[in-house]
Amino acid sequence: MKSKQIHLVSRPTGVPSQANFNLVEVTLPDLQAGQVLVKNTWMSVDPYMRNRMIDRESYIPPFQLGEVMDGGAVGEVVESNNPQFPVGARVSNISGWRTAFISNGEDLTQLPEVDLPDQHFLGVIGMTGLTAWVGLTKIAQLKPTDTVFVSAASGAVGSVACQIAKLYGCRVIGSVGSDEKAEMVKAMGVDAVINYKTAGNLTQALREAAPEGIDVYFENVGGEHLEAALEVMNDYGRIAVCGMIADYNADSPQPGPANLLLINTKKLTMQGFIVMDYFDQYEAFVGQMAPWLAEGKVKSEETVYEGIEHAVEAFLGLFEGRNKGKMLVKL
């Protein structure tokens, strides 16, 4: 069995390019006792992976040069020496960026028996959806009376966050980077959408969209977005820091918002989180999300690239705003 894999071959400064990656074909060895062969059917590309391209200590180890990268994927067991995962079993795994791999089963999770397309388990009902749900419900302690601002509202996490906040009864404002994305976000029922590329003064646009101020900011972007959110936040507002994509490809450190003192005077709370810390909440999350999906109350937004040959292009596209909803690679 052959496996096509994407290796990291050099560390980017600033925006990564195809030159940082290499597509390699390897031959997998024969299965040992207890092992299974998994063929991945879908893989995820995520903004956080940009940070793993930097060689530094963080909450997750950096990718190693000359080695295959990893990340979320779903696949099917095609050969099995492990009764827990028979041939045909559909599994989620963290061995993305490759078409096939051998596992002893420890890093595999059987997909729940829910009538949903497999790739949803990488997105709306996978880590992406859990991230949105944790940020709103556990970090920001969402209440129905809150006005919620979601940056990158058309993104993988943002699009789910918007929908969850609407289902909680909140007034929701989203920011996006194109009119096409604005249409998509409006169609999800979001109350006001700002195209930050054409809005001019973002603080002013946000103030107009939320004349009574915002109570919760779901932070995906950083920079000017954070500055605007701080300016428009109400007293005791909560900021759930999911990521700051504006910083990821910066050549040099980007200055933070000039109005951080508002955290003091408005008595704000700004809290960062990493979804890994909340894996024990997955079942509780699925308990809410599965019915929402079944009833059509939440829709999965997806952008799909086909073939591992296009995985790098899909990944790079994240930083050019090429995705609407979850960016996926079909293998």
Next chain:
Amino acid sequence: MKSKQIHLVSRPTGVPSQANFNLVEVTLPDLQAGQVLVKNTWMSVDPYMRNRMIDRESYIPPFQLGEVMDGGAVGEVVESNNPQFPVGARVSNISGWRTAFISNGEDLTQLPEVDLPDQHFLGVIGMTGLTAWVGLTKIAQLKPTDTVFVSAASGAVGSVACQIAKLYGCRVIGSVGSDEKAEMVKAMGVDAVINYKTAGNLTQALREAAPEGIDVYFENVGGEHLEAALEVMNDYGRIAVCGMIADYNADSPQPGPANLLLINTKKLTMQGFIVMDYFDQYEAFVGQMAPWLAEGKVKSEETVYEGIEHAVEAFLGLFEGRNKGKMLVKL
């Protein structure tokens, strides 16, 4: 009865100066039924007052041009038509920046029967001490195993915060702006003191002072201090934002720290607070602080200017680092 008062006569941009203030003598009217005449004996000058010189909406109304300012003070009732506050009663009040005033009693609080100098009720066992205590125990949820970094450690709030954190069993690191202040902070039992003016790279100095990282940052300064703290914080660290004095006199907005993304990757919590929200905790605070003071476990650090003629000088001195501990004006 005459009262000398400090009026705000113009709004500063950047560093305030004597020209923004005026000393005015007024004659107080005769007492009405229910009223008392209070002669202030001590008044407080505090960094937060700089923000009240700006005409904008905030948690506390701005000072009005051409009118007397206000702030914390303690005084003595010298004439009384109110049995609740007989002549000789010692009262704390928020009618500082003046030598005497008339009150109906609603804004007066009798000083507790504790054997402490009156001015301590403006400092270590007043709002200043409560601020330090709330920031550490309510906002940062201090634990004995924490390593705590206090900026402006020789300041009014900072010097109390350092001592409370030591009494909780924490390892404490303080930053100060002179070697003389460093000596004072060391004498309080703080484990490591950084003179940020001579330390060179603050992040490096902080890392050396806290080789195992910091868990709690008590933020009084902002700017470079916050950037260094973020860099050296441990996962799940907590930042209690009491103030950012570095920003108060800035002519133009100062950029925030370039490493705010660490709030996400280190899963930090940064929370602002204003002591007013915790007045209901004052008794609980006194219950801890009064015995500490009585037993000599906490010492009050004070810098005293004499006479209302020097109140503006005392206030301006706050921004030049002229105070060790609480800055007070004896009237």
